Amino acid sequence: MKFTQIRNATVKLQYAKKSFLIDPVLAHKNAYAGFKGTLNEHINWPTVDLPCDIDSILDVDAIIITHTHPDHIDDAAFKLIPKNMLLFVQNEQDKVFIKEKGFTNIRILDGNTIFEGINISITKGQHGSDEIMEVLSQRLGVVSGFVLQHKDEKTLYLAGDTVWNSDVEDAINTYKPEIIILNAGDAQIPKLGSIIMGKKDTLKAHKLAPNATIIATHLEAVNHAALSRIELRKYIKQNNIEKYVLVPEDGESFKI
Numbered sequence: 001m002k003f004t005q006i007r008n009a010t011v012k013l014q015y016a017k018k019s020f021l022i023d024p025v026l027a028h029k030n031a032y033a034g035f036k037g038t039l040n041e042h043i044n045w046p047t048v049d050l051p052c053d054i055d056s057i058l059d060v061d062a063i064i065i066t067h068t069h070p071d072h073i074d075d076a077a078f079k080l081i082p083k084n085m086l087l088f089v090q091n092e093q094d095k096v097f098i099k100e101k102g103f104t105n106i107r108i109l110d111g112n113t114i115f116e117g118i119n120i121s122i123t124k125g126q127h128g129s130d131e132i133m134e135v136l137s138q139r140l141g142v143v144s145g146f147v148l149q150h151k152d153e154k155t156l157y158l159a160g161d162t163v164w165n166s167d168v169e170d171a172i173n174t175y176k177p178e179i180i181i182l183n184a185g186d187a188q189i190p191k192l193g194s195i196i197m198g199k200k201d202t203l204k205a206h207k208l209a210p211n212a213t214i215i216a217t218h219l220e221a222v223n224h225a226a227l228s229r230i231e232l233r234k235y236i237k238q239n240n241i242e243k244y245v246l247v248p249e250d251g252e253s254f255k256i
């Protein structure tokens, strides 16, 4: 399998001879106003440009959308993605939302999805702590991750926009992934806290899956991201887990 970090949570996975684009955000730098009520709301995002051209990003067999927040599928993506592209979504609500944008080939990940011999399982997550969800569950909504399995490939788990919780532990214990992709940019809502994972969660993942390769993504490109790559790499070094945790730059690829 080959992993390519594009920008933010947008990544490309080449897996069992098929290619998947995850959570496409395709706008140019500074296209959108900061998320209201979040850290650094005065800063426009994306805070960086895409590292490659749109055509090469969209040259895939399918797109997986973990949830429909605008930092996971944006207006530019709605405009640029061909309307007949196969899109996998987490539930009926997201299907309806995306269908309204004119897309014609949408499949819901139903727990039993097989695409070209690849098993795609949906996993649960929570976009903030229990305390945050009590106040903001409506706004933060339902989020998912997924697991890819194929006989010729390592099992891959992408957790999505979730904090570390029992959903994540259950997914790791159930599927025993050899590759774990974590949205680790520590997006923050002031006074409430993190709404995705941060640096400490990379260590938690390593402790639960000591042989897995962990890839940290969803870093630095949105206004409310609090964790820099430099700080995360420092933490990884301090905890002697550099061999297991990768922090790719935008445009960087790994074969694993």
Ligand SMILES: [Zn+2]
Binding pocket: 009, 069, 071, 072, 161, 218
């Ligand atoms: Zn996000």
